[in-house]
Amino acid sequence: MTDITTLNLGEEVLALLAEAELERKETEQALRDSEQLYRSLFENMLNGFAYCRVLFEQGQAQDFIYLSVNNAFDTLTGLGQVVGKKVSEVIPGIREADPALFEIYARVALSGIPEYVEIYVQALQRWFSIAVYSPSFEHIVVVFDEISERKKAELELRIAATAFEAQEGIMVTDADTVIMRVNRAFTEITGYTAEDAVGKKPNMLKSGYNDAVFFSDMWQGIQRDGKWQGEIWNRRKTGETFPGWLTITAVAGDDGSITHYVGTLTDITQRKDAETEIRQLAFFDPLTGLPNRRLLLDRLHQALLVSARSQRQGALLFIDLDNFKSLNDNHGHDQGDLLLKQVAQRIVSCVREVDTVARMGGDEFVVMLENLSGRYQEAIVQAERVGGKILSTLNQPYSLGKCEHRSSTSIGVTLFDGQKFSIGELLKQADLAMYQAKMAGRNTLRLFNLEMLAASEARLHLEESLREGLRRDQFILYYQPQVDCDGLLTGAEALVRWQHPCHGLMPPGEFISLAEETGLILPLGNWVLETVCRQLADWSTQKMTDQLTLAVNVSARQFHCPDFVERVFAVLDKTGANPRRLRFELTESLLLDNVDESIAKMTELKTKGVTFALDDFGVGYSSLRYLQLLPLDQLKIDVSFVRDALTDTNDAAIIRTIVALGQTLGLGVIAEGVETKAQCDLLAKLGCHAFQGYLFGIPLPVEALWFGGQK
Ligand code: C2E
Ligand code: CA
Ligand code: CA
Numbered sequence: 001m002t003d004i005t006t007l008n009l010g011e012e013v014l015a016l017l018a019e020a021e022l023e024r025k026e027t028e029q030a031l032r033d034s035e036q037l038y039r040s041l042f043e044n045m046l047n048g049f050a051y052c053r054v055l056f057e058q059g060q061a062q063d064f065i066y067l068s069v070n071n072a073f074d075t076l077t078g079l080g081q082v083v084g085k086k087v088s089e090v091i092p093g094i095r096e097a098d099p100a101l102f103e104i105y106a107r108v109a110l111s112g113i114p115e116y117v118e119i120y121v122q123a124l125q126r127w128f129s130i131a132v133y134s135p136s137f138e139h140i141v142v143v144f145d146e147i148s149e150r151k152k153a154e155l156e157l158r159i160a161a162t163a164f165e166a167q168e169g170i171m172v173t174d175a176d177t178v179i180m181r182v183n184r185a186f187t188e189i190t191g192y193t194a195e196d197a198v199g200k201k202p203n204m205l206k207s208g209y210n211d212a213v214f215f216s217d218m219w220q221g222i223q224r225d226g227k228w229q230g231e232i233w234n235r236r237k238t239g240e241t242f243p244g245w246l247t248i249t250a251v252a253g254d255d256g257s258i259t260h261y262v263g264t265l266t267d268i269t270q271r272k273d274a275e276t277e278i279r280q281l282a283f284f285d286p287l288t289g290l291p292n293r294r295l296l297l298d299r300l301h302q303a304l305l306v307s308a309r310s311q312r313q314g315a316l317l318f319i320d321l322d323n324f325k326s327l328n329d330n331h332g333h334d335q336g337d338l339l340l341k342q343v344a345q346r347i348v349s350c351v352r353e354v355d356t357v358a359r360m361g362g363d364e365f366v367v368m369l370e371n372l373s374g375r376y377q378e379a380i381v382q383a384e385r386v387g388g389k390i391l392s393t394l395n396q397p398y399s400l401g402k403c404e405h406r407s408s409t410s411i412g413v414t415l416f417d418g419q420k421f422s423i424g425e426l427l428k429q430a431d432l433a434m435y436q437a438k439m440a441g442r443n444t445l446r447l448f449n450l451e452m453l454a455a456s457e458a459r460l461h462l463e464e465s466l467r468e469g470l471r472r473d474q475f476i477l478y479y480q481p482q483v484d485c486d487g488l489l490t491g492a493e494a495l496v497r498w499q500h501p502c503h504g505l506m507p508p509g510e511f512i513s514l515a516e517e518t519g520l521i522l523p524l525g526n527w528v529l530e531t532v533c534r535q536l537a538d539w540s541t542q543k544m545t546d547q548l549t550l551a552v553n554v555s556a557r558q559f560h561c562p563d564f565v566e567r568v569f570a571v572l573d574k575t576g577a578n579p580r581r582l583r584f585e586l587t588e589s590l591l592l593d594n595v596d597e598s599i600a601k602m603t604e605l606k607t608k609g610v611t612f613a614l615d616d617f618g619v620g621y622s623s624l625r626y627l628q629l630l631p632l633d634q635l636k637i638d639v640s641f642v643r644d645a646l647t648d649t650n651d652a653a654i655i656r657t658i659v660a661l662g663q664t665l666g667l668g669v670i671a672e673g674v675e676t677k678a679q680c681d682l683l684a685k686l687g688c689h690a691f692q693g694y695l696f697g698i699p700l701p702v703e704a705l706w707f708g709g710q711k
Contacts, residue, residue, distance in 0.1 A: 048073040050142045052087070054109040061106035063088050064140065076146050077124065097122040101130070108132040109140050118147060127151040169265040175258050177201050189244070189267045191237030202263065207241040209233035218248070222261075226250045231268070243272045285359040287337055288344035296358035296366055300423050303370050308418035310371070313379035317367040317387050318412040318430035319347065321394075322442040324363035327405065330594060338400045339407065346396075350389045366430070372415075379415055380447065387411045387445045395443070408443035410434055415448075432456050463518050465500070466511055470523055474499045477531050478699035482551070482670065485689040491549035493585070493692060494532045495699045496524070516557050525558040526567065533577035535702060540578055551583040551613060556590040560597070565604050572608065580609035585636065588620030595626055602631045613670070618654055628665065635662050637688065639673030645682055652686065659687035 042049060050073055052064040066082045074080060082090045087105075095102050104115050114133035121128055127148040134140045164170055169186035173179050182197045190197075190205060197204070210233055221228035229247040236242060244265050251260040283295035291299070300316070307314050321343065328336035340363065347357050347365055356368040369386060372379040394409045412434025416426050433448040435456075440446065469475060476499055479492035498506040515521040532550045539545035558564060572579055584605075591598040591614075602612055613634035614627075618641055637658055641651045655671075662669040671683045674693030683691065697705070 042070050045070060046072055046145070048076040048142075048144045050082075050144075052105075052140050052142065054106075054138050054140060055086070056138070061109040064105060064109075066090070067139075076128075076144070091123045094121075094123045104130070104132055105140060105142070108134050109138075112137075118151075120151075167266070169267075171197065171202065171263045171265075173202065173261045173263070175260065177261060180260070186265065189236075189265060190234065196237070205234040207233040207235040209241065222248055222250055226252070234265070242267055242269050244268060288341055288359050290344050290348075290365075291356060291358040293358065293360050296356060296360070296368065297423055299356050300368060300426070303368060304416060304419045304423070306370065307416060311374045311417070312370075313372040313374060313376065313415050313417045315369040315372060315379065315383035315386075315413055315415050316426055316430040317369070317383065317390070318414075318427075318434040319365040319367065319390065319394075320410050320434050320438070321363040322408045322410055322438070324407070326593060327407070331400075331403070335400050335403075335405075339398055339405060342398050342400075343394060343407075346393045347390055350393055351386060366427075374417075376415065376417075379417075383413050383415060384445065384447070387413055391443070391445060410437035410442050411445040412437055413445060413447045429453070459514060462511065462514055463520070466498075466515060466518070466520050469498055469500065470520065470527075474501070475524065475527060476701070477528060477535075479550070479702050479705055480692060480699040481697040481705055482549075482690065482692045483696045484691075485684055487696065489548065489705065490690065491551065491581075491583075492705060493551040493553070493699075494528060494535075495553070496528055497699075512555065516555050519557065521555050521557050522561065525555060526571070528552060529568065530571050530575065533571050533575035533582065536577035536581045537575045540576075540581070547581075549581050549583050549611070551585050553585045553615065554590075556587075556593065559586065559590055559601070560593070565601050568605060568610070569608070578609075579605075580611070583611045583613055583633070585613045585615040587615050588617070588623075591630055592620075592623065592626055595629065599629060599631065606631055618658060624661075627661075632665075632667055634668040634670055634690075637669065637671045642671050642673045642679055642683070642693070643675075645686075646678055652682065655683065655688065656686045663687075 049070040050066055051068045053067055054061045055063045055065060064087045066085055066087070069082055073082070079090050088095055098119075098121055100117075101119060101121060104117060107113075108115055112134045114131065116129070116131045118127065118129045120126070126146055127150075128144050129147050130142060130144040132140055132142050164181075164183050165185070166183070167185055169189040170181075170183045171179050171186055172181045179197045179200055179202065182192070182194050186197070187193050192204070214232075218228050218230070227247065227249045229245070232244050232246045233241055234244050245268050247264045249262045250258045251262060253259040283292060283298075284290065285292045303314050321339075324336065324339070327339060340359075343363075343365070344357070344359065347367060351357060351367055351369070354370060356366075358366045358368070360366055367386070367390070369383060372382045391409055391411060394407065398405045398407065412430045412432065414426055414429035414433060421429070429448040429452075432452045433446045436452055437444045437446040476497050478495045478497050480495060481489055482491045482493060484490050496508050496512075498508075498511055500506050512521070515524050529552060532552050536550055539548055561567070571577075572582070586598075606612075611633040612631065613636050614630075614632050615636050616638045617635045618638045635658055637655055641654050641658075644651045645655055646652075659669050661667075668690060669688050670690035670692060671688050672692045674680050674683065674691045674695050676695060679693075680691060680695060
């Protein structure tokens, strides 16, 4: 039993062994197959794969050695043969460049917890998605893929999304201009939400301000250039219209046909407002709101072109208020401004809407009339009619606050047709004519003519040589004796002469008024005063002459100079002249310009002993009330009364009145222009006992006062 058992056992064992062997082989085959499968999977997978050993140092993962990598590893990283090398060796500087990556590897190696990241690897300059896990202690597996393209696309999407939500309103339409999308800014600007707008057409924003031509130009531009931009007036949901800046871009598909339109819109209300304000400041006078000089010049330029084409005349009216300065000086600039505003309104009321009324500055206005008759004479009548209307309208009293004010105006007119004259010439012509109106006594109108131009050129020339004369000391003083009733010399009037190199000795009548206008009277007057004072100082040293007075004519411009008194005192000091021997001859109009100022200045000068004569007395307004207020010493009867006193009983009566007036006011009276003995006798009979005139001596250089000056 035993043997059989033993035998049986041996067979069984053999069979078992054979079976086991077969099984082992099968298992080995299966393993090989499996490994083959995994290896091929591993080798052919698209993701990069790296199996690494961790190098520990003091318990910390310091580096990693590549134990095996797949094909995709090299394809994705381009690092070549890496097996057996350290990561830090294969990618030098990775530890510094990408510390985050290194930290993840180390962390997974220590913790065994897998991690997944999307990371930009600086050392390789690309984006990767990386999964790391640790299959066993001391080993990690890295499976990764490059995702740079995806990241770029994501970024672009984000940029596009951000851009879409920018400050500018954006609408995207399809090829039929049906709105598909709008952004938040669009809603903010227009008031229409996406629900309102999507499915509608952009003409929902139409304001009605831009016409059909505008839109057809716009679409033509888009078809031609693929885009268009420009200013457009739109209407908000609230109904309010606003100016916008619109850019439309056509989007073309692959085949070149238009698939969408993108419109961007900005609200330019603020910019427009600023533009309007700047325009207002640049072209309009802030006080009156009228066009300013710049705008007038611009319109005049246009008007000349139009008139050349239409053959119609135009006119320029140069308007200047008379005596505006004295209102400003005496009542302040606020009053002046009030007047200017009213004047502006009145002028505007006198012209048609198409005409231009401009303020040139100060109290000067210009009216430009267009489209007058083509015939010169008719156009003159038309322009003068408007000018006359302006004159009389501006003549009406003004109410300035509580006060009533009266003002007159001088107007110069010139016509234009086409471009015969330049803008500058035309303005000069109107200005010259205005100046003539002033010369003609103000409150009137003058039409430009060519003689005015010649006269003005002569004046310009004279002005230049007047300056030259001052520089070259060409002026001299003549003295005309003044005598008492016994014919004894009491003093003289100083009268200036110009020793002109070409014209010889020129009388003051030919240059004083020009010197006044140009301000040259100031240096000239100063020279006269200084010369006279030096003469007085000279005379004061001799008994025969130390009682003589010298009279000096003072012009308005000189007297109104703020430092007139100071200047006189300075000259008196400098020359050492006795102020009691100095007499100023002033005219009535000069003194009445500003009575308070006159009184103040005269009073101050009188403190030193200077005396005053009222020159040309009798021809002025003779406001007796004011005369009483002025600290005068002498009235000088005008030459015109003296001339005809013998034949004209009226003149004789006036002389008698002046003498009586002088006595009442305690003033001396002197007659000028006394040429004959008969005149002198009559004057004496009428009570006048001081004389000046050819009878006693013509104006001559100072030496002649003693020798031969008398006729
Ligand atoms: P005015 O102050 O009335 O001067 C008197 C003018 O009458 C002088 O003319 C004088 O020559 C003239 N005259 C003198 N006696 C007679 C006479 O018997 N018969 C006639 N028909 N005329 C006589 P002149 O020197 O040509 O001066 C003219 C004006 O020029 C002066 O008038 C005065 O207003 C102004 N003027 C003269 N010198 C100066 C000056 O230094 N400064 C200023 N601001 N004006 C001056
Ligand atoms: Ca005089
Ligand atoms: Ca006089």
